Amino acid sequence: MKKLLFVIDSLDCAGAEKSLVTLLSLLDYTKFSVDLMLFAHGKVLEELVPKEVNILRPLKYTEFSNWSLREALTKSRGSQEFKMLSSRIKYSIKLRKRNYSNAQKARLYWESVSNVIETNPTTYDIAISYAQGVPTFYVAEKVRAKKKYSWVNVSYRLNEKDKIFQKQFYNQYDKIVAVSDSTKEILLETFPDFWERIEVIYDINNPEFISNMADIGKGYEDNFKGIKILTIGRLAFQKGYDIALEACVKLKNMGIDFRWYALGKGPLKEEIRAKIKEYNLSEHFVLLGVKANPYPFIKEANIYVQTSRFEGFGLAIAEARMLNIPVVTTRFDAVFNQMVDGKNGIVVDMKAEAVCEGILKLINDVDFRNRIIKYLQSEKKGNVDEIEKFYHLIG
Numbered sequence: 001m002k003k004l005l006f007v008i009d010s011l012d013c014a015g016a017e018k019s020l021v022t023l024l025s026l027l028d029y030t031k032f033s034v035d036l037m038l039f040a041h042g043k044v045l046e047e048l049v050p051k052e053v054n055i056l057r058p059l060k061y062t063e064f065s066n067w068s069l070r071e072a073l074t075k076s077r078g079s080q081e082f083k084m085l086s087s088r089i090k091y092s093i094k095l096r097k098r099n100y101s102n103a104q105k106a107r108l109y110w111e112s113v114s115n116v117i118e119t120n121p122t123t124y125d126i127a128i129s130y131a132q133g134v135p136t137f138y139v140a141e142k143v144r145a146k147k148k149y150s151w152v153n154v155s156y157r158l159n160e161k162d163k164i165f166q167k168q169f170y171n172q173y174d175k176i177v178a179v180s181d182s183t184k185e186i187l188l189e190t191f192p193d194f195w196e197r198i199e200v201i202y203d204i205n206n207p208e209f210i211s212n213m214a215d216i217g218k219g220y221e222d223n224f225k226g227i228k229i230l231t232i233g234r235l236a237f238q239k240g241y242d243i244a245l246e247a248c249v250k251l252k253n254m255g256i257d258f259r260w261y262a263l264g265k266g267p268l269k270e271e272i273r274a275k276i277k278e279y280n281l282s283e284h285f286v287l288l289g290v291k292a293n294p295y296p297f298i299k300e301a302n303i304y305v306q307t308s309r310f311e312g313f314g315l316a317i318a319e320a321r322m323l324n325i326p327v328v329t330t331r332f333d334a335v336f337n338q339m340v341d342g343k344n345g346i347v348v349d350m351k352a353e354a355v356c357e358g359i360l361k362l363i364n365d366v367d368f369r370n371r372i373i374k375y376l377q378s379e380k381k382g383n384v385d386e387i388e389k390f391y392h393l394i395g
Contacts, residue, residue: 010040015315019203044292106133207382219296226257230301235266240307246352328358
């Protein structure tokens with residue numbers, strides 16, 4: 001029996017996390033013993049992890065960083081705790097200097113705290129970093145394994161300093177897995193030396209699992225009877241909520257009877273709330289937060305809208321397609337890995353006007369909308385066969 005380790009930041013409700021939970025649900029546990037390492041615990045998708053998976057106890061630094069700064073100051077007694085406190089303060093000071101990208105934050109975090117993060121005591125047959133950034137650094141430096149594989153699930157463009165920093169870690173991996181062809185192409189622009197080591201395995205989505213989840217739990221509870229529009233995604237720049245809000249204003253001004261819901265959380269939450277207030281959209285654009293089971297919301301929506309600037313794959317779009325919900329999406333790098341413009345949805349420019357026009361097309365042209373739904377009902381659903389690529393990768 002092979003011993004596997006998966007490492008990811010957390011199991012919050014996002015694309016890579018849902019993909020990992022789906023992969024874990026498909027594994028043959030007569031052949032694999034699986035450990036799962038998280039840097040943040042207690043997130044919504046943990047309850048969906050198969051019982052055969054051993055979720056490792058939190059790192060000492062993870063537990064320490066959950067204390068308030070006052071608790072950390074008063075509870076620090078030994079030299080190790082003082083080292084962790086020093087590392088935590090160092091990282092906090094660096095973060096305050098300016099706004100950083102996710103890649104820059106990951107570098108600053110690892111530069112600040114890696115010296116107080118313990119090495120995993122187990123030797124694995126295979127260790128897998130299922131996200132770029134900190135999980136990749138951790139598996140490279142803190143895990144012993146016969147083989148190491150790293151997943152990249154975003155369009156990965158880095159500045160020169162971060163290229164140099166991250167290359168030293170990727171050099172320690174046997175294979176790098178991109179979740180789409182466009183993700184691979186962009187990764188090769190960043191690391192052209194890795195062309196022989198990069199493979200493509202799409203984010204795995206299981207239509208049977210999603211269909212079953214859509215039939216349990218609750219969806220919208222506001223009794224709204226008009227057109228329901230749904231967007232799922234972290235409240236961050238990448239997801240283009242500014243585009244969505246501007247499109248929402250246009251729809252409102254046209255007198256359309258609609259309500260636009262957003263599932264997600266993130267750093268722009270208060271900024272988005274302020275814009276909702278500024279644009280008088282409190283009855284039209286509703287933040288729902290994070291739900292462990294988003295599928296009833298997708299199933300009950302009339303239109304799914306994705307306003308992303310970039311995506312590694314676009315898992316929420318795939319989930320909407322599996323539930324036969326017409327999609328309007330912006331033209332990000334990987335969009336045509338799954339979208340057929342005019343067939344299973346509409347692909348538009350990254351502009352509020354274009355998003356608004358796409359939504360209006362689906363609302364006003366009933367025949368067109370019905371053709372899309374019919375196409376969705378007949379197209380191939382899911383890609384659980386990608387598990388065979390995973391099995392091939394790990395031998």
